[in-house]
Amino acid sequence: MDNFTPTRYTLTNVATGREFEDRGWMLDDPESPEPSLIRTRYASKQIHVRSEDHGIYRFCDWLPVRRMLKGSHAPVTYKSKRLAEHLGLKNLYITFSGYFPEVGARMTTCSFKETEAYNVCARRADDEKRVLVVASAGNTARAFAKVCSDNRIPLLLSVPEDNINALWFEAPLDPCVKLIAPQTGGDYFDAIHLSNLALGSPLFYAEGGAKNVARRDGMATTVLSAATTIGEIPDYYFQAVGSGTGAIAAWEANMRLIEDGRFGNKVMKLMVSQNIPFTPMYDAWRADSREMLPYDADQARADAEAIDAKVLSNRKPPYSVRGGLYDALKATDGDILVATNEEARAARRLFEEMEGVDIYSAAGVALATLIQAVKAGTVDPDKIVMLNITGGGEHYFQRDKQLWYLKPHQVFPLDPEPDYVVRTVEKLFARG
Incomplete structure (x- = not known):
């Protein structure tokens, strides 16, 4: 593993098809006439899955990485018995990203955001001196911090200051990690805005979110885990979405698996879900609109506060952009479903009873919508269903542990003065 050779790949503009070399930390095509995601095109058309001791990098043939970082784990896929029987599904496969040693899942942040963090950071250049900037509703921050x-x-x-209880760790972090927060009442969009202001300093560079191919291809390992475990591409893919990036990544993995040739040629039906009352992508999809519909900022903050699954509260998701969630759903004949807090809580209780481990609210939303779809007859009970459990095992992992929490180094008002933000964050890193 120490003699790792960087993965060979090029980048492609989804809108125009232009193929070009990755000259470092490219987040888009500088020659694109319109906003568009870019995609990786790997030299290896067939994936060679390495041994489990490689962690997430067992899928490195299809990850745009320069190195392997220590401590990673891959998602684990297993065939459900009790939950499948309860729902009347003959081929329900659970892809679990979290902490559940009984099935081999050992992500200690208990979230599939680890799949993003290990690959984004492994894409980073050896000589990069700037500070990486990540905005998060909670779980992504915990993964990147670790x-x-x-x-x-x-x-x-x-x-957001309201979400920092998600920043728990087994032990104190290295001081190379700093935290800023929009004050109480702010949401994920406010955290993004604050991070964008910090990027006004040349000391920092943006992680890039959905635009970063390393983030998407890291998330795509959930589908790679499922297909290589099952031996074929699933028929249905269920996941709760905040930005939709994981579902976009699933679609991209599906296309690579078809090109591989060994996993069939099925187009997996993306069945993604949001948590009522925060449903901007659902509302746009129901209106058959590529563009997001108007959403009052105060109402959006209130709706984000009302949902259990705070990680699903992205007001500016990559839904409309070429190659984004709208295109993914159209290409896969997919759908967006919704679940209430109460339905998600009931689903979480059911999962723990049937499968033996706790799951996060977002995963509860996904299961709740699977239950709805089964009852409505929109899922063929004989087909292969992949349920992407994007986080779980937190209660299991935290048992008998004394946790350490990352506190904000600076809390900002919701509309801070840009120069003040830049001066403050530069001082944080000047102090070390």
């Missing part, structure tokens, strides 16, 4: 702390990568996190 990976950057363990591997001494300077990181500036921006997380």
Whole structure:
């Protein structure tokens, strides 16, 4: 593993098809006439899955990485028995990203955001001196904080003050990780805005979110885990979405698996879900609109506060952009479903009873909509269903542990003065 050779790939503009070399930390095509995601095109058309001791990098043939970082784990897929029988599904496969040693899942942040963090950070250039900036509603920040702390990568996190209880760790973090927060009442969009202001300093560079191919291809390992475990591409894919990036990644993995030739040629039906009352993508999809519909900022903050699954509260998702969620749903004949807090809570209780481990609210939303779809007859009970459990095992992992919480180094008002933000964050890293 120490003699790792960087993965060979090129980048492609989804809108125009232009193929070009990755000259470092490219997040888009500089020659694109319109906003568009870019995609990786790997030299290896067939994936060679390495041994489990490679962690997430067992899928490195299809990851745009320069190195392997320590401490990673891959998602684990297993065939459900009790939950499948309860729902009347003959081929329900659960892809679990979290902590559940009984099935081999050992992500200690208990979230599939680890799949993003280990690959984004492994894409980083050896000689990069700037500080990585990540905005998050919670779980993404915990994953990036762990990976950057363990591997001494300077990181500036921006997380809403209301969500910082998600920033728990087994032990204190390395001081290379700093946290800023929009004050109480702010949401994920406010955290993104604050991080964008910090990027006004040349000391920092953006992680890029959905635009970063390393993030999407890291998330795509959930589908790679499922297909290589099952031996074929699933028929249905269920996941709750905040930005929709994981579903976009699933679609892209599906296309690579078809090109591989060994897993069939099925187009997996994306069945993604949002948590009522925060449903901007659902509302746009129901209106058959590529563009997001108007959403009053105060109403959006209130709706984000009302949902259990705070990680699903992205007001500016990559839905409309070429190659984004709208295109993914159209290409896969997919759909967006919704679940209430109560339905998601009931689904979480059911999962723990049937499968033996706790799951996060977002995963509860996904299961709740699977239950709805089964009852409505929109899922063929004989087909292969992949349920992407994007986080779980937190209660299991935290048992008998004394946790350490990352506190904000600076809390900002919701509309801070840009120069003040830049001066403040520069001082954070000047102090070390």
